[in-house]
Amino acid sequence: MEFYNKTGKMALGSRLRRLSELITEQAGKVYGYYDIDMQPKWFPVFYVLSAGEEKSITQIAQEIGHSHPSVSTIVKEMMKRGLVQESPGKTDGRKNYIKLSAQGLAINDRIRDQYTDVNAAIENALNETQYNIWKAIEEWEFLLEQKDLLKRVQDERKLRERKEVEVVAYHPKYQTAFKQLNEDWISQYFKMEAADYKSLDHPKEYILDKGGHILIALYKGEPVGTCALIKMDDDTFELAKMAVGAGAKGKGIGWILGTAAIEMAKQHDAKKLYLESNTILKPAINLYHKLGFKKVTGEPSPYERCNIQMELNL
Amino acid sequence: MEFYNKTGKMALGSRLRRLSELITEQAGKVYGYYDIDMQPKWFPVFYVLSAGEEKSITQIAQEIGHSHPSVSTIVKEMMKRGLVQESPGKTDGRKNYIKLSAQGLAINDRIRDQYTDVNAAIENALNETQYNIWKAIEEWEFLLEQKDLLKRVQDERKLRERKEVEVVAYHPKYQTAFKQLNEDWISQYFKMEAADYKSLDHPKEYILDKGGHILIALYKGEPVGTCALIKMDDDTFELAKMAVGAGAKGKGIGWILGTAAIEMAKQHDAKKLYLESNTILKPAINLYHKLGFKKVTGEPSPYERCNIQMELNL
DNA sequence: TAAATTTGCGTAATTGATTACGTAATTAAT
DNA sequence: ATTAATTACGTAATCAATTACGCAAATTTA
Numbered sequence: 001m002e003f004y005n006k007t008g009k010m011a012l013g014s015r016l017r018r019l020s021e022l023i024t025e026q027a028g029k030v031y032g033y034y035d036i037d038m039q040p041k042w043f044p045v046f047y048v049l050s051a052g053e054e055k056s057i058t059q060i061a062q063e064i065g066h067s068h069p070s071v072s073t074i075v076k077e078m079m080k081r082g083l084v085q086e087s088p089g090k091t092d093g094r095k096n097y098i099k100l101s102a103q104g105l106a107i108n109d110r111i112r113d114q115y116t117d118v119n120a121a122i123e124n125a126l127n128e129t130q131y132n133i134w135k136a137i138e139e140w141e142f143l144l145e146q147k148d149l150l151k152r153v154q155d156e157r158k159l160r161e162r163k164e165v166e167v168v169a170y171h172p173k174y175q176t177a178f179k180q181l182n183e184d185w186i187s188q189y190f191k192m193e194a195a196d197y198k199s200l201d202h203p204k205e206y207i208l209d210k211g212g213h214i215l216i217a218l219y220k221g222e223p224v225g226t227c228a229l230i231k232m233d234d235d236t237f238e239l240a241k242m243a244v245g246a247g248a249k250g251k252g253i254g255w256i257l258g259t260a261a262i263e264m265a266k267q268h269d270a271k272k273l274y275l276e277s278n279t280i281l282k283p284a285i286n287l288y289h290k291l292g293f294k295k296v297t298g299e300p301s302p303y304e305r306c307n308i309q310m311e312l313n314l
Numbered sequence: 315m316e317f318y319n320k321t322g323k324m325a326l327g328s329r330l331r332r333l334s335e336l337i338t339e340q341a342g343k344v345y346g347y348y349d350i351d352m353q354p355k356w357f358p359v360f361y362v363l364s365a366g367e368e369k370s371i372t373q374i375a376q377e378i379g380h381s382h383p384s385v386s387t388i389v390k391e392m393m394k395r396g397l398v399q400e401s402p403g404k405t406d407g408r409k410n411y412i413k414l415s416a417q418g419l420a421i422n423d424r425i426r427d428q429y430t431d432v433n434a435a436i437e438n439a440l441n442e443t444q445y446n447i448w449k450a451i452e453e454w455e456f457l458l459e460q461k462d463l464l465k466r467v468q469d470e471r472k473l474r475e476r477k478e479v480e481v482v483a484y485h486p487k488y489q490t491a492f493k494q495l496n497e498d499w500i501s502q503y504f505k506m507e508a509a510d511y512k513s514l515d516h517p518k519e520y521i522l523d524k525g526g527h528i529l530i531a532l533y534k535g536e537p538v539g540t541c542a543l544i545k546m547d548d549d550t551f552e553l554a555k556m557a558v559g560a561g562a563k564g565k566g567i568g569w570i571l572g573t574a575a576i577e578m579a580k581q582h583d584a585k586k587l588y589l590e591s592n593t594i595l596k597p598a599i600n601l602y603h604k605l606g607f608k609k610v611t612g613e614p615s616p617y618e619r620c621n622i623q624m625e626l627n628l
Numbered sequence: 629t630a631a632a633t634t635t636g637c638g639t640a641a642t643t644g645a646t647t648a649c650g651t652a653a654t655t656a657a658t
Numbered sequence: 659a660t661t662a663a664t665t666a667c668g669t670a671a672t673c674a675a676t677t678a679c680g681c682a683a684a685t686t687t688a
Contacts, residue, residue, distance in 0.1 A: 030464055041328075139444065
């Protein structure tokens with residue numbers, strides 16, 4: 001199908017189904033050619049019974065990887081054709097044991113040749129191909145068991161979005177965003193304090209002019225995250241005003257801002273980073289940990305909401 | 315599934331289906347993750363409409379390779395969700411033209427990211443594998459178009475059965491079979507003649523002792539075909555009594571016997587093979603042609619049923 | 629221009645599988 | 659010993675696709 005060359009890999013599932021339907025249909029004709037009165041869908045059930053032992057419905061279902069109702073109906077159909085016999089379990093009355101009938105066993109003898117020929121035909125076809133589909137299926141079964149498609153897509157999305165995130169230096173045009181992003185989370189959990197208004201309304205005077213820095217994270221050009229380095233002394237910056245917009249969570253923007261801030265502190269020959277936060281902000285504390293910050297006990301903070309202090313030696 | 319390692323390639327169809335179902339199911343979750351209200355099965359239809367042009371039901375069905383009722387119901391479902399609009403054809407009132415609605419177009423914008431991510435995820439998975447399943451499917455689609463599974467299996471069967479055919483020299487224990495096999499076809503088309511009874515009842519006296527040879531084809535140990543070389547002169551044998559049992563047709567036994575006879579004639583330094591037959595025996599004449607015999611006009615034959623004579627120069 | 633054929637598409641029935649649910653038999657727990 | 663939980667498996671409902679069929683519009687043919 002030419003169509004699938006345009007859709008891209010998105011349609012892998014559909015394409016697989018089409019092929020499987022094609023093959024199953026042709027396999028049906030093969031039974032006719034060998035004059036064997038059996039449907040392709042019976043094959044797995046027939047196969048597990050071909051050893052001769054009797055097996056219960058669920059046991060068969062498990063072995064062939066179908067649901068038990070599916071096996072139940074297949075067995076009913078095979079009964080009608082006289083291929084199998086059923087008998088209730090002697091010790092466990094719920095169980096329904098199935099085995100091949102005399103007729104089923106006779107077909108089993110005749111079907112051997114078909115097995116060999118079909119196997120050989122497919123094996124030969126596989127040899128004509130460059131990419132072995134049998135092994136390819138096996139690989140995919142394994143692959144998806146390791147990590148399912150959703151997880152893979154999620155990872156891919158994060159990767160892509162991370163690439164679309166850009167960290168830039170502060171510019172007055174970001175002042176509104178700088179204030180808004182911080183005000184959002186502060187007023188959600190706490191209350192805006194005087195010190196907040198000072199630095200958020202006048203970042204130039206209170207942060208930059210005092211030797212500090214402000215970083216803005218842009219996602220598709222829009223400011224979605226902020227963080228500031230406030231100069232404490234020649235060797236130390238305070239990491240503060242770390243905020244990520246609600247709509248931009250889960251893109252790893254916190255991590256990107258954090259590492260960018262650390263990088264910048266190093267460039268300005270700082271020896272230490274310090275921060276104040278609150279333990280109810282679990283994702284934030286988590287991020288600080290991942291960035292390498294350790295808990296310290298130190299000076300009391302000007303902010304009421306602070307109940308934890310952390311440091312990172314550069 | 316461990317099961318499929320035991321069944322052999324016979325279960326290729328089932329195995330493909332299982333994988334396709336697994337992938338489709340996981341793909342469904344992906345739509346949820348991107349918060350897009352669409353079902354995986356809508357994807358092909360959505361995709362062909364995403365260019366913006368309106369298309370009729372059958373046109374869509376053709377492009378995506380589904381049946382038109384399938385497209386019809388999918389469109390109905392998409393209508394309910396407000397993703398598409400329909401309008402009857404202006405020139406042709408039977409046609410039902412479908413196009414994306416404003417809402418559909420909006421989703422089309424949002425879905426782009428999902429395309430890229432899913433594509434990338436699958437592409438990466440493909441890179442983790444040794445056997446590229448995407449290309450493997452493509453190869454199989456091509457392979458089955460060239461020669462379908464049934465034909466492949468048929469060829470395989472012939473090959474196998476040919477291997478089970480053995481050509482042996484005459485032995486008195488084959489006399490009954492030698493007579494029976496020939497009598498069967500002769501009396502089916504013609505009438506047994508005096509000359510027939512002579513050579514079939516007493517092959518030793520009438521064929522072997524006069525410097526001729528008889529070959530018997532065995533299938534699984536049972537005689538199923540015969541042919542004789544009757545000495546005409548030092549340079550010539552007559553190829554006669556060529557017979558293949560009705561139950562053993564289609565296994566290429568005629569060809570095997572014919573080539574064996576030619577081989578034997580060469581070994582006995584014959585220069586020419588001669589035969590008599592009747593044009594109503596089309597498969598036989600065909601076989602003689604394939605073996606290299608050419609029509610000649612010659613002596614009248616002792617057999618009434620003969621209306622064609624052929625020769626092969628060795 | 630009327631009749632026959634083809635085309636477009638909707639509805640119904642079928643297929644092969646699934647989940648959901650109910651019932652009876654077993655097994656475990658109190 | 660009674661109650662609760664689990665297991666076996668059948669029936670019913672559902673799903674995604676298909677074929678079968680029918681009707682009406684359009685096109686071709688005579």
